[in-house]
Amino acid sequence: MKSMLVDLHSHTTFSDGHSSHTEMYQAAQDKGIAIYGITDHLCFHDNFWTTPKHRFPEMRNIFREMKLHANGTKLLFGMEVDYVLGCEQEVVRLKEENQWDYIIGSVHYIGDWNIDSNAEDWVGKDVNATYAQYYNLLEKMVESRLYHIVGHFDLPKKYGFHATEDFTPKVEAIGRKIKEANMAYEINTAGRIKVCNELYPTPSIVRQLFELGVDVTLGSDAHHRDNVGQFFDEALSLLHEVGYRRVCYFEKGEKRYLDI
Ligand SMILES: [Zn+2]
Ligand SMILES: [Zn+2]
DSSP states (O other): GGEEEOOOOBBTTTOOOSSHHHHHHHHHHHHTEEEEEEEEEEEESSTTOOGGGGGGGHHHHHHHHHHOOSSSEEEEEEEEEOOOOOHHHHHHHHHHHOSSSEEEEEOOEEEEEESSOOOOGGGSOOOOHHHHHHHHHHHHHHHTTSEEEOOOHHHHHHHOOOOSSOOHHHHHHHHHHHHOOOOOOOOEEEGGSSTTTTOOHHHHHHHHHHHTTTOOOOOOBBGGGGGGGTTHHHHHHHHHHOOEEEEEETTTTTTEEEOO
């Protein structure tokens, strides 16, 4: 079973990770990951964790070289690309320029507020209103049809601030659009090492998306080689329990499946 795993979400020292491309790939091989994707950050805000623009050619070369020598574990070249209002044309241009296998669409910013870098920023905020703004952006990201995978679906829970309002109808609307766009969402296991201490998204959302027939994939969101494939046993049992029997991945933009 282990050899059938996919891990499509991870970072290197090109963004905010602590291991090199080679070290991350080696870890994926060691853990028996069958399909492994590296997805450094691409943000539209200036911050310390985005991949610097001048390093993109070097990044493309590393992947070209590593793909030639990939052994056992298939290596995919992805990127975790932010979604902000009005970024669409730039995303089109960057996809053309980089020829990624796939991109994960993530909402890390509401306006200029980076919602997942500082717990204190949440103190005094209207939590329900923040979730509403977040989900509106996530929906627009899906509607753009430029991305392949929805990253950490319920990220606002990271620091343990949970909405009291019922977002089930909104999640359903987004789920239907993910399916229509032939995209997928990820079980992102990094939530287990955050304050919220649970997978993204929460099991009730996974159940809801399964019932809508939305495809799923797996991502450890590892920022260090030790975290590649973290908590995948837990993620797989959740998927099985809910009814999923396969996960997907994207190669050159084409969706493919693996039985789990
Ligand atoms: Zn992210
Ligand atoms: Zn990430």
